[in-house]
Amino acid sequence: MADDANGYFPSPAELLPHVVRTQSGLALVRTTHARGIWQRILSTGGVWQSATLLGPRRMEPPFAYHRAFGRIFDLLPNARRLLAIGGGGFAFPKLVAERHPAVVTDVVEIDPAVIKLARRWFYLDEACELQRRGGGQLNVICADGRRALDGAEPSSYDAIVLDAFVRDRPVRSLATLEAFQAAHRALAPHGVLLANVVPDENDPGNGFLRSVGAGLAAVFAHVSITLVTDRQNVGENYIVFSSDAALDLPDAIPFDDGFPGDALRDEARG
Template identity: 35%
Template sequence: MPKLPMPIVVLISVAIAVDLICLVCLFVLRRRGVYIKIRTMFGPALVFDSQDDDGVPIRLLNVGGKFQSVSYVQDSLKYKLVCVYHRYFAQVVDIAGLKDGREGRALVIGGGGYSFPKWLVSSCPRLSTTVVEIDPAITDIARRFFFLDDLEREHHTREDGRLNLVCDDGWGYLTGSGERFDLIVNDAFGGKRPLGPLKTEDGARQVRDHLAEGGVYLANVISPLQGKGTDVLTESLDACKAAFEHVYLIPEAPESPRLTGDNVLVASNARLKIQARYAVK
């Protein structure tokens, strides 16, 4: 057998060493509860296993260096909501009478780990939910690690059609849709950027015009309440105040107004039974 030239031997040795290092890193990360997953449209995706402040096991999705979703992992809790702003979303859905009351249709723009859509399907039996997620890799991760497959199987969503998954740009889907929804949820923020032209009056009117009578719009506005970096929050509130009769802002951490938080913007032409201190119009 002919001998390989020395540079090739060195390259092969280096490649083998790199492969071994990668395998060791993967093993160490896995032991620490970290799953390295596939690339996504918005950067590498990592799935972390951890615990909340009470020691309850949770799973987190990080995409491109930013955390996008959190889920409980215990079977009895896997459809419950971990994030504070998602819990505020759920309270508004209940206030709007969509949890245990009338039939309705929901549109969720942004899947992530599908935390809020899972809650909608499991907790709102008379609600039909469409989720628009632009990246199929994210939906695949939700199926494999965040119990989306379990949800579809246990709640028979493929048979009854209560959950419709769409791979598309969220803003394009909304503006091109001839449908109206009782609930529109914007959970597709990338960093601090709002969905499409939300911060413009035209964008807010587009959302309003795709809501049924008395429909509710919910958005996660990632911003501090005061100081530097509040432009997105101010512009989003102004846009909704120009388009809707009633606008509310439920801050994640009102006691720390200069810290960036997941603040819940609520807009509707119907007056909702939300505490007056949260009303901005």
């Protein structure tokens, strides 16, 4: 069985599953063949975290929501400095490396084990070299994402992507009013913040999404919500865009003033 698109066939070693101990538990790296394409999946606790295609298309994200992150460049064609919080399989940074090689991307991933597996099985080092050859840079930073936001220099990024999860749970400290204020300070004027929110079957009222919307609306002049549906096994994702500049997103979901809930706040530190 070979890849219908380019004739690629993985080696026997590539087909073997691998188990890696990470901060959030055991992670499984496995190679699958679906719809004529070979891909490698990273999952923890049975939840898909990231993936990569194999062969010539290995820099192309297989998941629709990762590809949707690339709309940053539709909104900001001249974006040159990005911050991505949440590395995983580094799917979006790889897309940037291939399609926007002159960009400097800082990627913050809290777990050194995840960075190590991304280098070994998800072509991270190749993406770093591709970015370097194009005149840009892909910087891998092992750190807490919220601390990275709080410590960022003012107006240092054109765009920020928040995509950090522990298994299927979003990192709460990156979804509070104070986190969004820190992101706003780190963005250049008219910069764009993008947050990935996964629907939760235990939250039928979309309370988390409504809280994220409330926090962002309190900080940014414009907030738009889009929905990305994937044919893969990852379901749906809400991609929330925020900026002080108007957002040209024709597929944005209309919502009224009653939709945003209560903004999340940092927990009191005793």
